[in-house]
Amino acid sequence: MGDHLSGPKCRGLFVKRNRLDGSTELIAAQAFLDEDHGELDSQPANDNNNYTLSRIGKHNVVIVVLPHWEYGLVNAANVARDMIGSFPNLRVGLMVGIGGGAPAKHDIRLGDVVVRYAGYGHGGVYQYDYGKTIQNKAFVPTGFLNKPPTFIMAAAAALNATYRMKGHQLKKAIGSALDRIPRLQHEFRQPNASTDRLYKPKILHTARDDEDCLAACGDDESKLTIRRARSADDDDPVIHYGLVASANQLMKDASRQ
Incomplete structure (x- = not known):
């Protein structure tokens, strides 16, 4: 997992829901992963996110989704803040969802x-x-x-x-x-x-x-x-x-x- 925390080619994929359940978007994102890297060895106590660690092509990828029944700009910002704190070397962040x-x-x-x-x-x-x-x-x-x-x-x-x-x-x-x-x-x-x-x-x-x-x-x-x-x-x-x-x-x- 150390490669995800420090790798120069790490990408972040942030799945934002436009409905009250973001599992559909999360499943769609996970279906295109080339490799499963398991779970984090450790996570900061103040980080409430749940991460999917993986690889797409030559890029390491971290995927996170909003909690159930939560949506909007404030909740999205909180999730992104915790993600950046746990993965300081993220180079690209993509927000995806159903519009x-x-x-x-x-x-x-x-x-x-x-x-x-x-x-x-x-x-x-x-x-x-x-x-x-x-x-x-x-x-x-x-x-x-x-x-x-x-x-x-x-x-x-x-x-x-x-x-x-x-x-x-x-x-x-x-x-x-x-x-x-x-x-x-x-x-x-x-x-x-x-x-x-x-x-x-x-x-x-x-x-x-x-x-x-x-x-x-x-x-x-x-x-x-x-x-x-x-x-x-x-x-x-x-x-x-x-x-x-x-x-x-x-x-x-x-x-x-």
Whole structure:
């Protein structure tokens, strides 16, 4: 375990939940590990995290997930703080999780990947509940998070260029992971494209969260935004680069997104 604490090529993977149970994201991350390094020999008394130590390719990796029923910026910051304290030589930290959105000009579909990308006037993450509300005026955002380190932005740009030229191998990698762990096939395999229904913003999903969307909202084309089927020339899943919204407030209202 000493290699994880002092190795120069150590990477940190922080799995943040957007639901109240982060086990789904944690399982997905662990399915792609090349090697299991066991547990820490010792852990500081004030570190409340539970770590997965492993290797992906030539990089040592540390994975941590938020505690059950805890989410939001403060809890995420506490987990990251303890992680950095126990692994001071971490070079890269990645926050991953399941996100939601209301597609507009970008053709984003279930299973696609969204990568935070800094651009003009923003650092890549927009905290939509950070700002001020003035009397008789709309909410005014007052700041944004800083952009990632330069070497991260350079690596993301290089990956973007490579994928645009040669495509990516995500579908193949997912298939290989599911072949290694057959019991995950039912829950983690890509669902049929027919289940990816994009309802118009005015259509309200009034049923319980655990109720099937088709049963609750139906498949009437007047309620749906019709999209073309992706062809064999399209990447599947598609990797999108741009601004990511994040905040303590869970957004489940399409008319506000």
